[in-house]
Amino acid sequence: MSAPASPKLSPELVLRAYACGIFPMAESRGRSGVFWVDPEVRGVLPLDAFHVSRSLARKVRRRVFDITCDSAFGTVIRACAEAARGRPDTWINDDIIEAYCELHRSGFAHSVEAWQDGRLAGGIYGVALGGAFFGESMFSAATDASKVALVHLVARLKAGGFRLFDVQFVTEHLKQFGVEEVPARRFQERLDEALAVKARFYSGDVDSALAALLSQSRTQMS
Numbered sequence: 001m002s003a004p005a006s007p008k009l010s011p012e013l014v015l016r017a018y019a020c021g022i023f024p025m026a027e028s029r030g031r032s033g034v035f036w037v038d039p040e041v042r043g044v045l046p047l048d049a050f051h052v053s054r055s056l057a058r059k060v061r062r063r064v065f066d067i068t069c070d071s072a073f074g075t076v077i078r079a080c081a082e083a084a085r086g087r088p089d090t091w092i093n094d095d096i097i098e099a100y101c102e103l104h105r106s107g108f109a110h111s112v113e114a115w116q117d118g119r120l121a122g123g124i125y126g127v128a129l130g131g132a133f134f135g136e137s138m139f140s141a142a143t144d145a146s147k148v149a150l151v152h153l154v155a156r157l158k159a160g161g162f163r164l165f166d167v168q169f170v171t172e173h174l175k176q177f178g179v180e181e182v183p184a185r186r187f188q189e190r191l192d193e194a195l196a197v198k199a200r201f202y203s204g205d206v207d208s209a210l211a212a213l214l215s216q217s218r219t220q221m222s
Contacts, residue, residue, distance in 0.1 A: 009034050009095045011102045018129055019195060021188045023168065026093035029081055034095060042187040043170040044180045045135070047162065050154050051178035052217040059144055060151050060214065065114035065121060067152045069203050073104040073111040076123035080137035092137060100136070103127060110201045112153045114145040121145040124153055131163040131197025150177070151213065152206060159209035160202035164194035 009024060017023060017036060024034035052060070077100055081092035103109035104125075111125040122145025124138035135153075138146040157165060166187075170179050182190065202209070 009099045011099050011106060011108070014099055014103065014127070015108065015129060018127060018132075018134055019191075021184070021191055023134065024096060024099075025091040026096055028089050028091070029083070029093055031093060032095055034093075037168075038184070039169065040184050041170070042182045042184060043167040043174060044182045044187065044190070045154070045165040045167050045174065045177055046180055047154060047158050047165055048216070049178055050213065050217060051176065052151055052214060053176065056144060056147055056151065057214050057217065060148055060210065065116050065142075065145055065148050067149065068113045068115065069152075069156065069201075070104070070110055072113050072120060072123070073109065073125060074101050075120055076111040076113060076125050076139070077101065077137070079120070079123065079139045079141070080125065082139070084139065090137075100125070100127070112149045112156070114142075114149045116142055116145070122147075122149050124149045126153075128162075128199070128201045130195035131161060131199040132191055132194035133157050133162050133165050133201075135165060135167045152210065155206050155209040155213045156202045157199075158213060159204075159206060161197065161199040162194070163197050163199070164190055166191070 022036045022038045025037055026034050077097055081090050083089060100109050109127050111123055113120055114122040121142035122140040124146060126133055126135040140146040167174055170181050
């Protein structure tokens, strides 16, 4: 379900919308303005039941990619806005890029980047508000780069005390990580609970949190 288009997108408006369980999208990359989306069913990645396949866990442990956070937010969101194979257009326009870059400068929006041979190979970005993290988009320029970035993001969210990881929609790509379908009313209840939590986006050493996450996933599969 979507609401009418908004003439102006500001960081403050985005945060108020997230607190109400809605988020902005653009009709296309090249069109200005946004519309507001309020899904009847929400996609949520369970932080305590996040699933990592054995092959992906091996890639994470082998450190195939160099992982950073908040070091290239603007580059990540612009890469997510670009067309790719199987995705000729995106919902991220210049209005969204401008607003979210401002949110990043204000400490609300964050990114995790995967680098390979000095080049940005993939990444993911989203917005943190209280104990809720709203995943927005991800991209890959190398096999599994965005997946590895996602694993690192979840480790950081768990280390920072987050309670809810909203990914907006259930997709085939996210099903491999254990995404759940949550009715809108229940999602709002969980969101209200998460917003009352004082979490922080963890930017320090994540090795112990990452090891715990991979161990958690291995236990779930056994």
